[in-house]
Amino acid sequence: MRSQVNPVEKIIEAKKLANHKGDPLHGTCFLATTQYDKSPHVRAMQLYDLVDGALFLLINDTSPKWEQLTSSASYEALIYLPSVSMQARFCGAFFMAEKRIAEKYWTQVPLRFKKLDYFHSMFLDQSSKQFDEKKFYENMIFITETYKDNPNLALPDHVKGVYLVPTEIEIWMDTKKGDEMPIRLLYIVKDNEWQEQLLVP
Numbered sequence: 001m002r003s004q005v006n007p008v009e010k011i012i013e014a015k016k017l018a019n020h021k022g023d024p025l026h027g028t029c030f031l032a033t034t035q036y037d038k039s040p041h042v043r044a045m046q047l048y049d050l051v052d053g054a055l056f057l058l059i060n061d062t063s064p065k066w067e068q069l070t071s072s073a074s075y076e077a078l079i080y081l082p083s084v085s086m087q088a089r090f091c092g093a094f095f096m097a098e099k100r101i102a103e104k105y106w107t108q109v110p111l112r113f114k115k116l117d118y119f120h121s122m123f124l125d126q127s128s129k130q131f132d133e134k135k136f137y138e139n140m141i142f143i144t145e146t147y148k149d150n151p152n153l154a155l156p157d158h159v160k161g162v163y164l165v166p167t168e169i170e171i172w173m174d175t176k177k178g179d180e181m182p183i184r185l186l187y188i189v190k191d192n193e194w195q196e197q198l199l200v201p
């Protein structure tokens with residue numbers, strides 16, 4: 001059934017409302033990827049934007065998630081907004097953003113996380129094991145002294161801007177009214193239009 005509603009617009013509205021209500025998850029999504037051995041991996045990620053029908057993330061290409069995302073070319077992303085009782089699950093394609101777009105969003109990254117990205121670029125990949133905490137803090141001091149806590153640190157080449165472009169979105173919503181059951185809607189892109197169908201809740 002053709003949908004009158006663009007599900008991404010619907011989620012943007014829910015996200016705005018969640019932000020207004022002080023929902024701690026309004027800027028977060030959960031990204032699931034699979035490794036070469038087919039093991040699943042999921043983690044929370046900052047959701048920088050929901051724009052042009054896509055989720056925009058910044059991903060450090062030294063992290064295992066980068067290899068997992070780019071080699072399997074499949075993912076599932078999930079937004080959960082407890083304040084408005086909504087969950088949205090996304091899968092589809094992904095595209096690398098131009099560097100200038102990644103640079104624009106990078107300005108929003110807190111300085112300490114920017115320094116962490118520098119650490120991944122200069123010293124050790126993100127999620128590396130065999131971690132020496134003392135050495136880590138020495139390296140961080142080196143980064144701080146070298147870059148003088150400049151809030152305008154340049155985007156390292158290892159940080160990639162990524163658009164997750166869904167071709168399928170599943171929304172779960174709960175009105176929390178009396179005996180009303182949650183609603184589940186599945187949206188699939190067909191002939192460049194979103195088609196909507198109900199799912200058993």
Ligand SMILES: Cc1cc2nc3c(=O)[nH]c(=O)nc-3n(C[C@H](O)[C@H](O)[C@H](O)COP(=O)(O)O)c2cc1C
Nearest residue numbers: 028041043044045046058060063064065066126127
């Ligand atoms: C709310 C929240 C937001 C996070 N945002 C990011 C993020 O934007 N980028 C990132 O690399 N890690 C982020 N993390 C840490 C990741 O969940 C994860 O621990 C890290 O990226 C390593 O994941 P990997 O080993 O699967 O690559 C966030 C964690 C939380 C709890």
